[in-house]
Amino acid sequence: MRLFLLVVLSITLMTLDYRTDTVRSIRAGLSVIVYPVQYLVDLPSNFINWTTDTFVTRHSLQEENSSLRTQNQILKAQLQKFTFIEAENIHLRELLQSSRRVGERMLIAELLSVDLDPFRRQVVINKGSLNDDLYVSQPLLDANGVMGKIVHIYPLTSTAILITDPDHSLPVQVARNGLRTIAVGTGSDNRLKLLYLPNNADIQVGDKLITSGLGCVFPAGYPVATVTTVNTNPSLPFALVLAKPAAKLDRSREVLLVWPSHTSKIKKMQAPCSRTQEKAP
Amino acid sequence: MSIHERRRGSWIITFSFIFAMLLSILPLPPNLHAFMPSWLLLTTIYWSMALPHRIGIGVAWGLGLLLDVLRDTLLGQHALVMALVIFLTLHLHQRIRVAPLWQQAITIYVLCLIYMLVIFWIKGLQGVAPDFWMALISPLVSALIWPAVFVFMRNLRRHYQVN
Numbered sequence: 215m216r217l218f219l220l221v222v223l224s225i226t227l228m229t230l231d232y233r234t235d236t237v238r239s240i241r242a243g244l245s246v247i248v249y250p251v252q253y254l255v256d257l258p259s260n261f262i263n264w265t266t267d268t269f270v271t272r273h274s275l276q277e278e279n280s281s282l283r284t285q286n287q288i289l290k291a292q293l294q295k296f297t298f299i300e301a302e303n304i305h306l307r308e309l310l311q312s313s314r315r316v317g318e319r320m321l322i323a324e325l326l327s328v329d330l331d332p333f334r335r336q337v338v339i340n341k342g343s344l345n346d347d348l349y350v351s352q353p354l355l356d357a358n359g360v361m362g363k364i365v366h367i368y369p370l371t372s373t374a375i376l377i378t379d380p381d382h383s384l385p386v387q388v389a390r391n392g393l394r395t396i397a398v399g400t401g402s403d404n405r406l407k408l409l410y411l412p413n414n415a416d417i418q419v420g421d422k423l424i425t426s427g428l429g430c431v432f433p434a435g436y437p438v439a440t441v442t443t444v445n446t447n448p449s450l451p452f453a454l455v456l457a458k459p460a461a462k463l464d465r466s467r468e469v470l471l472v473w474p475s476h477t478s479k480i481k482k483m484q485a486p487c488s489r490t491q492e493k494a495p
Numbered sequence: 496m497s498i499h500e501r502r503r504g505s506w507i508i509t510f511s512f513i514f515a516m517l518l519s520i521l522p523l524p525p526n527l528h529a530f531m532p533s534w535l536l537l538t539t540i541y542w543s544m545a546l547p548h549r550i551g552i553g554v555a556w557g558l559g560l561l562l563d564v565l566r567d568t569l570l571g572q573h574a575l576v577m578a579l580v581i582f583l584t585l586h587l588h589q590r591i592r593v594a595p596l597w598q599q600a601i602t603i604y605v606l607c608l609i610y611m612l613v614i615f616w617i618k619g620l621q622g623v624a625p626d627f628w629m630a631l632i633s634p635l636v637s638a639l640i641w642p643a644v645f646v647f648m649r650n651l652r653r654h655y656q657v658n
Contacts, residue, residue, distance in 0.1 A: 220556045220578045227571030232621065237570055244564040251516045251565065259522070328520040331566045332528035333618065333625035338567075366567060373567045381623045401625070403525050464525065 242343075245368035252328050252338065252371065259327040263467070318433060319473040321346060323354075325466065326371065335379040335399060337362070339469060342370040348471065351431050355470045359437040359460030360384070360425060364471075376463055377438070378403055386438050387426040391416055394426055397438060397457060403464050406439050408455040413446045415453060423457055433474035504657035508550070511538055511651070512558060520565055529629045532637040533607055535562055536580060540606065541648045543581050544588040546658070555581035569621065576613045580606050596642040603641045607634030 230237045323339040330336040341348060352364045354374045362376040375382050378399040386408075387394045393416060397406040411417060421441040427434025439457035446453045515538040523531065539558060542550040559574030566573070583606060584591070591602050611630040618624050651657075 217552055217578060217582045220552060221575060224556070224559075224571035224575035224578070228569050228575070228617070231570040241564060241570055244561060248516070248561055248565050251513060252520065255517055255520050255522070327522040328565075329522050329528070329531075330520070331568050332531055333629065334623070335525075336567055380625075 241366065242368050246370065249368075249370050252326055255328045256326040321471045321473075323469050323471055325469060327467075330373065333401075334381070335362075335376040335401065335403070335463075336365070337374050337376060338371050339364075339374060339471075340371060341471065342372055343367045344369045346471075348372055353432045353436075353472045353474065355436060355472060356461045356466040356468070357470075358462060359439070360432060361461045361463060361466070361469055363431060377459060377461075378406065378463060383409075384432065384438065385426045385428040386423040388417060388441075389422040389424045389437075393417060394428070395423075395455075397423060404458050405442075406457045406459060408441075408457060409452070411453045411455050413448060413450075413453050417441060417444055417453075417455060419444055422460075433472065500656065500658075503655065504549075507651065507655045507657050508542060508546075511542070511648070514538075516561065516565060519562065529632045530636050531633060532640055533610060533633060536577065536607065536610055537603070537637055537641065537644050538648070539577060539581060540584050540603065541645060543584050544592050545648075545652060547585055547588050550581075551585065552578045552581045569617065572614065572617050575617075576610050579613065580610050583609070596645060599645065600638045600641045604634050604638035607637040610634070 227237060227240075231241075321341070323341045326338040326340055328338055330338065339354070348364060348367050350364055350367060354361045354363055360377060362374045362379070362382065364372050364374045366373045376399070377384055377397065378401065380399050380401040383396050383398040385394065386397045393411075395411055396409045398409060400407055408417075408423075419441055423438045423441065425432040425434055425436045425438055437460040439459045441455060441457045443456040444453060445455070512535070515534040518534040519531070535558060539550065539555050543555065555577040556574045559577030560571065562573040562577075563570050587602065591599055594602070608631070611634055615624060615627070615630045
């Protein structure tokens with residue numbers, strides 16, 4: 215009898231969780247209870263990071279410092295040009311009367327080294343609703359490319375789905391010629407599959423894929439992956455194209471959260487992504 | 496049994512559950528994910544077998560709910576399966592706990608397999624079904640480590656006289 219009650223209760227919970235947003239507060243409450251467990255599991259890797267940071271020789275620090283300084287100089291020089299190009303871009307877009315893209319706000323978060331569901335590709339980050347104004351399906355990047363997006367926000371932590379998760383798909387375009395396609399995860403850590411490309415599509419091994427900005431979740435122009443395999447079989451309707459993610463999905467510890475912003479002077483019709491703008495400050 | 500002893504027993508049980516939760520979210524290389532035994536399930540099976548009057552399906556359900564939040568799965572998924580498996584364990588506990596360790600391990604394999612299959616079935620309903628063969632590996636690992644878990648937990652229980 216008690217089993218029957220519990221089964222009914224869990225099925226209700228699952229349905230509510232799958233279809234609606236009503237059990238979010240239960241989830242958030244329980245997440246605070248289990249946070250110490252996550253914290254404890256993260257502790258050893260945190261400690262290793264701390265020791266490697268603390269016990270380095272003066273020589274290697276100096277070396278790292280000088281290489282970082284050189285890199286900083288180069289990046290700054292590139293940025294000078296970038297500022298000019300951005301201004302020019304805004305000006306040209308105004309001439310075209312199309313919506314203008316302005317700078318995006320970013321926040322650095324850290325991954326907790328804990329494992330989630332072994333059959334999915336998800337990560338936990340150390341930012342939650344308590345201190346930061348995150349929103350569901352907010353993009354997550356690392357220094358090299360797109361990592362994924364946020365699915366659940368808890369008071370102290372949040373969980374994000376990676377682009378390699380079998381349930382995740384992402385609108386992308388080939389940087390070389392603007393060919394648009396969809397990159398779906400395969401569940402394996404360094405492989406994405408590109409859907410609906412005909413056998414004669416202009417795509418080659420080594421092509422860089424960037425986000426296309428369609429779908430209004432990811433801002434346009436971030437690197438996603440590099441094409442590794444193009445397999446055309448005339449008997450199949452579409453080519454089998456595989457790509458390797460640009461982001462270091464299994465190695466990054468620091469990730470960037472992005473608040474994309476779109477401002478538009480003209481009607482909303484031409485700014486289909488204004489939904490994200492309302493949530494961004 | 497004094498209240499003091501009972502309280503100490505509850506602490507031991509709680510700590511063993513927390514430890515099992517730690518183990519179940521320990522970061523592993525992605526290739527090893529399929530080999531991860533169901534730590535929390537094994538611990539709960541042990542306690543419900545040894546102390547059926549204290550650890551029942553209600554506790555198992557609550558632990559499953561916590562595991563759902565820890566693993567960020569559909570809320571209620573692990574809770575449902577834990578309650579089901581512990582229900583079966585409670586029915587069988589008098590026969591399981593007198594059997595030799597290797598026979599216990601076989602029963603554990605079947606219980607863990609039921610657990611995995613129901614989880615895979617729920618995942619299938621959500622449309623994110625993983626490879627079916629993955630469902631067979633984890634129960635096997637669970638059954639193989641069961642003797643070690645059993646002996647460790649029994650020593651723990653006897654040492655602290657948890658009744």
